[in-house]
Amino acid sequence: xxxxxMTLFPDTVGDMMSDSILGRAQDRGFITIRTHQIRDYTxxxxxxxxxxxxxxxxxxxxxxxxxxxxxxxxxxxxxxRAHTIYxxxxxxxxxxEKAKQLRRDYDHLILVCGHYEGIDERFIExxxxxxxxxxxxxxxxxxxxxxxxxDCVCRMVPGVLPDAECFEEESHWAGLLEYPQYSRPAVWHDxxxxxxxxxxxxxxxxxxxxxxxxxxxxxxxxxMFRKFSIPNKTRAEKKFLQELEDEDDAFKHRNxxxxxx
Numbered sequence: 001x002x003x004x005x006m007t008l009f010p011d012t013v014g015d016m017m018s019d020s021i022l023g024r025a026q027d028r029g030f031i032t033i034r035t036h037q038i039r040d041y042t043x044x045x046x047x048x049x050x051x052x053x054x055x056x057x058x059x060x061x062x063x064x065x066x067x068x069x070x071x072x073x074x075x076x077x078x079x080x081r082a083h084t085i086y087x088x089x090x091x092x093x094x095x096x097e098k099a100k101q102l103r104r105d106y107d108h109l110i111l112v113c114g115h116y117e118g119i120d121e122r123f124i125e126x127x128x129x130x131x132x133x134x135x136x137x138x139x140x141x142x143x144x145x146x147x148x149x150x151d152c153v154c155r156m157v158p159g160v161l162p163d164a165e166c167f168e169e170e171s172h173w174a175g176l177l178e179y180p181q182y183s184r185p186a187v188w189h190d191x192x193x194x195x196x197x198x199x200x201x202x203x204x205x206x207x208x209x210x211x212x213x214x215x216x217x218x219x220x221x222x223x224m225f226r227k228f229s230i231p232n233k234t235r236a237e238k239k240f241l242q243e244l245e246d247e248d249d250a251f252k253h254r255n256x257x258x259x260x261x
Contacts, residue, residue, distance in 0.1 A: 001030075001031045001032070001103070001107060001108075001109075001153070001154060001157045002031070002032040002033075002034070002078070002107065002108045002109075003031070003032070003033045003034070003108070003109045003110075003111060003150050003153070003154065004033075004034045004035075004036060004074045004078075004082070004108075004109070004110045004111070005017075005033065005034070005035045005036065005110075005111045005113065005143075005146050005150065006036050006038055006067065006070050006071065006074075006110065006111065006112045006113060007035055007036070007037070007038065007113040007141075007142070007143055007146070008037070008038055008039065008049065008113070008115055008141070009113075009141070009143055010035035010036060010037045011035075012143065013035050013113075013143050013146065013147060014033075014035040016147055017033045017035075017147060017150060017151075018033070021155065021160065021161070022150075022151065022154055022155075022160070025154065025157070025159065025160040028159065030157055030158070030159035030160050031154045031157050031160060033150060033154070034074075036070050036073070036074060038062075038066050038067060038070050039066070040070070041066045041067075041069035041070040041073065042065075042066045042069075043065070048063075049062055049063060049066045049067075050062050050063060050115070050116050051063055053117060057117070058117075059116050059117040060116045060117060061116060061117050061118060061119065061120055062114060062115060062116060062118070062119040062120065063120055064119070064120035064122045064123040064126075067112065067119060067120070067123045067127070068123055068126070068127060071084065071110065071112070071123075071127050074110055075110075078108060080108075082106075082108040082109060082110045083102075083105075083106045083108065083109055083110070083129050083130075084109075084110040084112065084127055084128050084129050085109060085110070085111050085112065085128070085129065085130055085131070085132050085149070086112045086114065086119065086124055086128045086130075086131045086132075086142075087111060087112065087113055087114065087131075087132055087133070087134075087142035087145035087146050087149070088114060088118070088131040088132070088133060088142070089133050089136075089137070089138050089139075090131055090133065091130065091131030091132040091133040092130065092131065092132055092133065093132075093133050093134070093135065093136070094132050094133065094134045094135075094145075094148070094149060094152075096152070098132070099149070099152040099153050099156065100156070102149075102153050103153050103156045103157065109149075109150075109153070111142075111146040111149060111150065112128065112142065112146075113141055113142030113143050113145075113146050114141065114142045115140070115141045115142070132145070132149060133145070134148050134149070175217075175224060175227060175228045176213040176214060176216075176217045176224070176228060177213060177216045177217045177220060177221060177224070178213060178216075179208075179209040179210075179212035179213045179216065180212055180216070182194070182197060186198065194208065196208045207240070210240075211240075211243065211244055211247065214228075214230065214244060215244065215247075215248050215251060218248075218250075218251055218254065219250070230244075
């Protein structure tokens with residue numbers, strides 16, 4: 001997997017992407033993350049990348065030509081047109097499912113970081129394949145969203161993490177939030193680690209974690225829970241569901257409103 005990031009702050013982005021897990025993965029050749037200074041592709045002495053917006057208004061707009069020159073250089077370097085994403089609050093909201101799709105469908109991504117009031121729409125029309133937002137809010141630039149997308153996608157590349165279990169049991173992978181995690185000591189500030197985690201019984205631990213993931217999602221993210229389906233056809237599945245209802249009164253009465261309509 002190779003990711004090229006077009007930005008006005010390549011050193012900042014590059015330092016962040018070259019540290020810790022992603023840095024080690026790059027050293028070992030599992031992924032490649034490159035940053036490109038958009039100002040290097042201007043044709044004026046001032047290295048100007050922005051200008052006033054047509055039609056009036058406050059702020060400035062990043063010009064199409066420096067962006068295009070930078071983008072074209074990357075495509076020429078790799079020998080093909082790479083899938084190009086503009087990080088924008090107008091884009092599709094980024095999710096784990098979207099990250100899976102990007103990882104599955106593309107070996108090379110170009111991430112475009114905007115600034116000011118945005119970028120010239122003509123560059124988007126000609127070069128951008130899709131726009132992605134990391135949430136319903138606005139930042140001062142696209143660098144943080146680009147790093148979020150790069151991190152989320154790259155950590156699923158084989159070899160970046162020790163094995164697939166490292167990300168397949170985490171929040172959002174299968175429509176649930178992750179279960180609570182604990183570490184040593186067994187008692188901290190009079191708070192004890194749940195006894196089941198100390199039992200050594202892996203089957204019971206897995207069952208407890210499954211319950212906690214479901215209940216945590218139910219209480220914290222009802223929007224996610226509404227999309228999640230708990231199997232209850234077999235005897236074992238029905239027993240598991242009954243245990244959930246016995247352990248959590250709110251969960252037991254989760255369908256009261258629907259039944260009353």
